[in-house]
Amino acid sequence: MAVGVLSGQVNGWPPQCVCDSDAESASPPLDTPPSPLSAVNGNSTNGVNGTNGHRSHPQPSSRFIDTLTNLGLGPSNSAHAGVSVFTAILPSTDGYVARSDFLQLRLQDFPFAISKMVECVGPLKKYTACRLSPASVNSEDGLASLIEQAAGVIQWGGLAASVSILGLQQYLLGLTHELRDRLNNAPWLAPHPIARxxxxxxxxxxxxxxxxxxxxxxxxxxxxxxxxxxxxxxxxxxxxxxxxxxxxxxxxxxxxxxxxxxxxxxxxxxxxxxxxxxxxxxxxxxxxxxxxxxxxxxxxNPVSAFETSVDKYRSRLLQDAPGHTARVSSVDELNALLCSSPAGNGGHTPFTPVYPLIVKPTKGWSSECVSKVSSPSDLALAVEKATSRHGSAAVIEPFFDGPEIDVNFVLLDGEILFWEIADEPPCQADKRDASVLDTFSPEALTLPSALPEAEQQVARETLRELLVRVGFRTGVFHVEARVVNSGCEYRDVGGGVVDFVRKKEDDGEKAACKLIEINARPPGYRVSVPSRHTYGVDFFAAHMLAAVGDHDRLRLAARPFEHACEGRTSGAQYWSRLVYVPAPKEGVVRWSSGLSPCEQLKRRRPDLREKIVVAVDYCVPGERVGLYTDGARTYVAHLLVCSRVSRRDAIEAGEEVLRSFTIEVEEEGCNQAAV
Incomplete structure (x- = not known):
């Protein structure tokens, strides 16, 4: 879908002049990627008219001024003397509004400061394209008419009145390119009426x-x-x-x-x-x-597909080697299994545990009661822990040594509409000397993935094939896996930063993707945050559209940004790092300053605040927290940081956030607090 963008600037307020746009170019069909000119219209000078860099004198009110004011745009006082820049979003094709908060979604974390934004369309309503002409942008009445027809209007952060013509042109050019990357394939207007x-x-x-x-x-x-x-x-x-x-x-x-x-x-x-x-x-x-x-x-999707996905034993069998996986309901059953012979096992291959291995509940989530077992002496303890959760059996399976990844898919009839890989750095149980008490609770998540492209494609094809084989065809799927024989491994790359580095030796083994579990849903609300901000894809919206069979809008909702940067996956607007903050100790949460821990951090560290995209506290004053909840680490907050510089910069920012985060947890019965 082509989107016309009319950007304008004025010196002072009320405005003396505005930018114009050249006539709209021909628009391609909805599903055809438009050219940059048709996606973002503007003349060779970004439409700057009569601006000499000097402060202009306030002018009488006009229809154009009144139109902007009626939308709630413009400085809050008439003494404003800077340069105000506005963008009117003018889709160049007729259509029906697929999502009314489209601008809010696609312009999140925009690198240029946004002062105010107004979305002028309602969900499912018809939008009639505005036809631009030179006459419509060369008068204030014409511009007011265009603003009234706009699907959205943005007022950007004010520029100093002393800005030069060259500086203003460079600003508008950068603004135009960034808008193009976000709106060029905008999932906003559908070609046909949308039934409620x-x-x-x-x-x-x-x-x-x-x-x-x-x-x-x-x-x-x-x-x-x-x-x-x-x-x-x-x-x-x-x-x-x-x-x-x-x-x-x-x-x-x-x-x-x-x-x-x-x-x-x-x-x-x-x-x-x-x-x-x-x-x-x-x-x-x-x-x-x-x-x-x-x-x-x-x-x-078929009931049988969900029955397989929620049963960790059945889903493990999708890639199982005979004798490597078992399911037991108790320690007694475990002992009987280990003592059984092929004859007593119906002639099947006997279960032969190969350490280290994983023990987890057949039904479970959030890494609850999942244990890494490195020796036979710990196996019974791990089984007892797993079977005590949800009253389910325990599955015993191989531990796959390799980087853990989250792979998210949006599928339509088996076709991949969107997919992404997020890297999970090593957790407690990934340590070579990990005990059965260490957990697989995640500690961070980094997007986009830094795995070699070939390994990412192996993961993509392997996991999609498994989803389709199980019976899943349409929807959002959050799949956890590991890449064995990867050419990369996590190591300290300096300054305490742990990230992927290429292995020094190639053992000749081909990389393979091993399934951990299938979640037939979007990632959890906090793990969905990095995807929505990094790629502009809202998994919850896609999930609901799949549920009602709205396949046209499902395709639109699965379109990521069009950003392209060396070292970054296409479609990602930056590198991001999701950081989980674990509870430092058991006790009662206090906010002595009256501020939440996240707000305290941002005020104390303005250098970090600039990189923090999202910060969510989980606890309120007086709430009791423990170190573990249902066998997994207890978290007190999550924060998403971003970097347009490098992946390493995002990781370093995330680690600094974790080091600098403080929360008061007072031990019950004493006045001491941990931070």
Missing amino acids: KRVALIRGRPNLTAGGPVYRAARALGLDLVIVDDEGHWLQPDTDDNRLHREAFLAVDMTEDSGVADRITAAIARYPLPIHGVFTLSDNFFVTAARVAAALGLPT
Whole structure:
């Protein structure tokens, strides 16, 4: 989709003059990448008219000034004497608004300061393209008319009145190039009318922090959201705030028994308005949601695919070598298995553990109760820990030595619409001397991946093939894996920075990708943050569009930025590092200063604040935290930092954030606090 961008500047306020744009060039079809000129229109001087670098005198009000003011744009006082730069977004094709907060999504972390931004379109509404002509940009009435027809208007951070013509031209040129990379393939307008649909979320999110990205995406997409959950959920009361997040709440007994799918199906069937799709973000309800969708005749992947993905034993068998994987329900069953002979095992290959190995619950998530076992003496302890969680059996499988990666896919009928790899640096249990008590809880995440391109392609093709073989065809999938025989390994590269370096010796073995687990959903709300900011792809939006069978908008939602930079994956606007902050000790959280730990950090370290994109505190004053929650590390915050300089710069910033982060945790019964 071609997008016309009309950028203008004025000296002082009210404006004396504005930039214009040349006539719009011919627009290509929606799915054809437009040329730079058709994507971002501007004349050879970026439309600068009559600007001499000197402060102009305030002019009387005009229709153009009034139009901007009515949109809430412009300085807050008439004494402003700088240069104000505006951009009007003028799509050059007719279409229907696929997502109303498109600008907010695509312009996040824009390298030029944004003063104010107004999005002028509603979800699903028709937008009629504006036809630019020289006459329309050479008068204030003409410009006011264009602003009134714009799909969005941006006011950029003010420039000094003393800015030179050359400086202003360079500024506008950089602005234009950056807008082109974000809007050139903008997933904004669909060519055909979009029917309003309704989608049911099975298991509402536990709080607004976790659910906010889902609810906001649904509103922007024009999807009416119905929540299905237990009586007493926080979204049940029919308050103004709750109505902002959902259309309705269906109270259902969510006890995980054989009748839960029938109860949910009946509740949705009784709802007086049509529901076009169901989805869940809760791992233990994947199979239930698929059964409900199938019973109601709604879009879904096969129930059998979800049954395989949630069973760590069954999914491990997709790549298993005979005798390397086992499932036991107790320590007694483990002992019997280790003592069994081929004859007593039905003639099958006996289980022969090869250390180190992994023991984890057959059903589980978030690295809960996952153990690395390096010796036979620790095997029983690991099995006991795994079987105590969720009442499930334990799966015993090989430990694959190699870099761990998260690979996220958006699929449509088996076709990859978007994919990315994020690198997970070594965690506690990756150490060679790790004990059964060390965890696989992640410590950080780095995007884009620094694995060799050939190894990234191996991971892409291997994991996509596994997804399709299981039965998954359409949706968002978060797959965890390791790359064995990688040409890279993590080492200290200096200054305490641990990252990939090429191995000194090539052992001749080809790199292979080994599956850890399939999550048939977007990555968790905090792990989705780096993808949304780095690539501009909102997995929650894609997940809901897949659930209602809106394949046209699914294709649009899966389009990343078009940034291209040496050393960076195409589509990534920068390098990013997600940092998890673990609880320093057990106790009660205090905010002695009255500020949250994240806010304290940003005020104390303005040098880091400039690189922090997102900072989220998990704890409030008076809340008790422990070192571990359900067998995994307890985190008190996450922060995303970025760098347009280098991957190493992003990692260093992330490590400095982790070192500088402080949180008061007071031991119960004493006045001492840990930070």
